[in-house]
Amino acid sequence: MSEYTEKYGQWSVVCGCSQGIGKAMATEVARRGMNVVLTARSKDKLDALSVELEKTYHVQTKVVPMDLTDPKRVEILREATKDLDVGMLLYNAAVAYVRGFLDGDMDYYKYMLNLNCIGMLELTYYYAERFVRQRRGALVLVGSNAGYLSMPYLTMYSATKGFVLMFASSLYTEMKPYNVDVVYPIISNTETPGMHDLFHGGAIERMVWQDLNEVVNDTFSALGKTPTIITNKKMRRSLNFLRTVTDLNGTIEQTHKNGIKMLFADDLPKQYPSEGI
Numbered sequence: 001m002s003e004y005t006e007k008y009g010q011w012s013v014v015c016g017c018s019q020g021i022g023k024a025m026a027t028e029v030a031r032r033g034m035n036v037v038l039t040a041r042s043k044d045k046l047d048a049l050s051v052e053l054e055k056t057y058h059v060q061t062k063v064v065p066m067d068l069t070d071p072k073r074v075e076i077l078r079e080a081t082k083d084l085d086v087g088m089l090l091y092n093a094a095v096a097y098v099r100g101f102l103d104g105d106m107d108y109y110k111y112m113l114n115l116n117c118i119g120m121l122e123l124t125y126y127y128a129e130r131f132v133r134q135r136r137g138a139l140v141l142v143g144s145n146a147g148y149l150s151m152p153y154l155t156m157y158s159a160t161k162g163f164v165l166m167f168a169s170s171l172y173t174e175m176k177p178y179n180v181d182v183v184y185p186i187i188s189n190t191e192t193p194g195m196h197d198l199f200h201g202g203a204i205e206r207m208v209w210q211d212l213n214e215v216v217n218d219t220f221s222a223l224g225k226t227p228t229i230i231t232n233k234k235m236r237r238s239l240n241f242l243r244t245v246t247d248l249n250g251t252i253e254q255t256h257k258n259g260i261k262m263l264f265a266d267d268l269p270k271q272y273p274s275e276g277i
């Protein structure tokens with residue numbers, strides 16, 4: 001038993017973990033003793049990660065190669081995890097698109113919306129219900145500085161991550177009575193294969209990279225404590241003036257409490273059945 005398996009459950013489902021930040025997050029979850037369901041499109045990379053995690057951390061893994069824009073995504077993961085004690089969903093998969101808004105392609109914008117937001121929404125809806133019934137669980141919904149501060153020429157990406165920010169922050173308070181933790185890490189430039197696909201030449205040379213380990217460690221140190229965390233200490237210091245949203249001083253929790261009191265007085269809606277699954 002590790003702290004995480006005791007607190008959340010035996011298994012985590014990590015969406016988009018064949019490389020980059022998702023791979024590092026899956027590795028950290030395994031290091032913390034959880035078994036991992038590994039999902040992304042690249043089966044070969046997932047198989048390699050599976051071998052590495054099982055050998056290094058003596059955990060179990062299950063590889064579920066899939067496109068997370070597949071309309072059957074919930075069905076596929078429901079079937080793959082129906083007999084597992086799942087206690088964590090980590091939704092990391094996302095794509096970005098760097099160009100003027102009107103130079104972008106509408107079909108691709110819809111694809112981004114589907115992967116970055118609707119996939120996250122549908123899988124959170126499914127697993128959050130399981131977690132609420134279990135009265136334990138964790139939702140790690142990977143975010144971005146662009147979803148927090150906004151970013152021109154990444155307008156649609158920024159908007160999709162902004163959606164996840166408000167979703168996660170609100171859900172943080174709503175899930176608390178059910179012992180389900182939610183966190184949205186606000187991540188800045190981190191060197192990954194995806195970043196090298198997205199940016200080239202001068203842009204990539206001018207990037208100041210965050211340390212991948214710090215991104216991961218900050219994310220898990222915030223889980224259960226604050227709805228969001230600006231990863232990287234330096235970045236946190238420079239954006240401290242925006243702390244209402246990052247909840248460094250508890251403002252969000254107080255605002256949420258006031259809002260809930262106004263909406264329901266002391267009679268919170270009982271939306272979830274209390275029996276087991």
Ligand SMILES: NC(=O)c1ccc[n+]([C@@H]2O[C@H](COP(=O)([O-])OP(=O)(O)OC[C@H]3O[C@@H](n4cnc5c(N)ncnc54)[C@H](OP(=O)(O)O)[C@@H]3O)[C@@H](O)[C@H]2O)c1
Nearest residue numbers: 016017018019020021040041042068094144189190192194
């Ligand atoms: N790196 C940064 O600087 C940075 C900054 C802020 C926020 N973020 C956020 O951090 C997360 C990871 O970024 P990253 O740089 O590590 O990205 P990455 O290197 O491009 O990796 C993305 C992961 O998502 C998977 N994925 C992409 N499309 C998918 C699909 N349709 N179905 C299933 N899986 C899919 C990829 O696997 P397959 O290709 O095998 O499917 C891969 O494992 C994203 O949410 C991103 O928005 C990153």
